[in-house]
Amino acid sequence: MEKKHIHKLTKHKYPTGNAVYFCTLDCPYKIEVPFALGKQTICNICGEPFTINKYTLRLNEPHCVNCGRVEVKDENGNKRYIRKVGSKILSSIAQDTATDLRKRLDSTVEAIASEDDI
Numbered sequence: 001m002e003k004k005h006i007h008k009l010t011k012h013k014y015p016t017g018n019a020v021y022f023c024t025l026d027c028p029y030k031i032e033v034p035f036a037l038g039k040q041t042i043c044n045i046c047g048e049p050f051t052i053n054k055y056t057l058r059l060n061e062p063h064c065v066n067c068g069r070v071e072v073k074d075e076n077g078n079k080r081y082i083r084k085v086g087s088k089i090l091s092s093i094a095q096d097t098a099t100d101l102r103k104r105l106d107s108t109v110e111a112i113a114s115e116d117d118i
Contacts, residue, residue, distance in 0.1 A: 006049050008042040011060045021062075033057055043067055
């Protein structure tokens with residue numbers, strides 16, 4: 001009996017050239033790659049469900065559009081690719097750190113301003 005869940009798919013390509021997606025969540029589900037178009041699956045990076053589109057059909061481990069890579073230029077003008085998820089995590093850490101520093105600075109300034117000058 002097949003378990004009812006959203007599958008987390010990974011591609012396997014046979015030596016004959018045929019390719020299938022199979023579920024990696026301890027279930028026997030397999031589907032040929034062209035027939036996976038429009039199916040729900042779990043992102044291999046963030047773990048959120050998404051629908052497979054034409055772009056994600058080409059991937060060995062399909063991921064949602066939020067978890068792909070973006071092209072950026074470094075300080076030397078060279079093109080590099082960075083993960084979108086990594087930059088989201090770093091930006092949230094930077095925002096939290098900046099907010100914490102602002103609070104500490106404000107409390108220090110208030111403490112100094114409240115003291116009487118001699």
